[in-house]
Amino acid sequence: MEKPVAPSCDRNRDPILDVLREHLAGRRDVLEIGSGTGQHAVYFAAAMPWLRWQSSDRAENLPGIRLWLDDAGLPNTPPPVELDVTGTWPVDTFDAVFTANTLHIMAWEEVQRFFAQLPTVTRPEATLVVYGPFNERGRFTSESNAQFDVWLKQRGAHMGIRDAADVDALAAGAGFRLTHDLPMPANNRCRIWRRHA
Template sequence: MDKPSAPSCERNRDPILEVLRTHFADRRQVLEIGSGTGQHAVYFSAAMPQLQWQCTDRAEYLPGIRQWLDEAALPNTPAPFVLDVGDAWPAERYDAVFSANTLHIMSWAEVERLFNHLARVTTDDAKLAIYGPFNYDGHYTSESNAAFDDWLQARGEHMRIRDAEAVDALAEAAGFDLVDDIAMPANNRLRIWQRTR
């Protein structure tokens, strides 16, 4: 199969990296949920070699991720493994979790399962970084996000841009407090939480 490529990863990787260099500076073990093509993993782990970057995704995405990891041959990217938020989660504990452009693809029940599992797979001071579009106070932040939401819902009724306040409530219930909320290109956000409870 051809190596998969997501142009959006090329466009957003540098702004995301700039934030992660600060928030993941003292981290060591990163669990990436929904690695997609694997492009982010390769770029971020090359730039931050102190991190052990663990890719995960549904089974059908793993061959493409492996192509990116094998080509890069980095020492800090172990083999990816299957993680479907509704099924079994790893037994290891991570001091950082990263996910990009996943919450609006999952159903809300899957988003809830993701947050419900976080306490069991993270250390007591873990950081959580989620990139993607968010609504605030029930409103779109741009016309392009409103159009994107229409496109999502045409693809699947369960897909939609999530309300920041609803996601914050899930994070808080899992023991994570919001510590940063950064504007990103193309009307996206990079939101960072830290586990405090």
């Protein structure tokens, strides 16, 4: 088996890293939800050696993630853990959670489950970073995002770009307050929340 490759990871990793370096500077243990290929995990863990980067994903993606982690051989990347947002969550707790390009892939019920479970895996004052496209007040922020949403719905009716206000409401319900909403390349955002103490 060859290592899986997602070209988008190579395109977005440096802009995301710039954000993470600043906002995870005081963190120690990060849970990445939906690690996909594992490319982000090794790139970010190598660039931020003070972080213990715990990758996770559904069972079918774990072999590919292991290939990336094993090849890199970094001391701060433990083996990936199986995590389906509708299933069993880790028993460990983390002071940061990161996820990229996942909310528009999940069904809305899964997005709700994602936020509902965050208090079980995070510590007080934990940081949450979500990267991806968001709508504003029910509208697409670009023509390319509108086209992307059509493509998503052709793949699965449950998929779609989420509205920022709807996501903020879920985060607030889980005890997280939005602190930053940062524009990123290709009409994406990095939205950052902090859990209440």
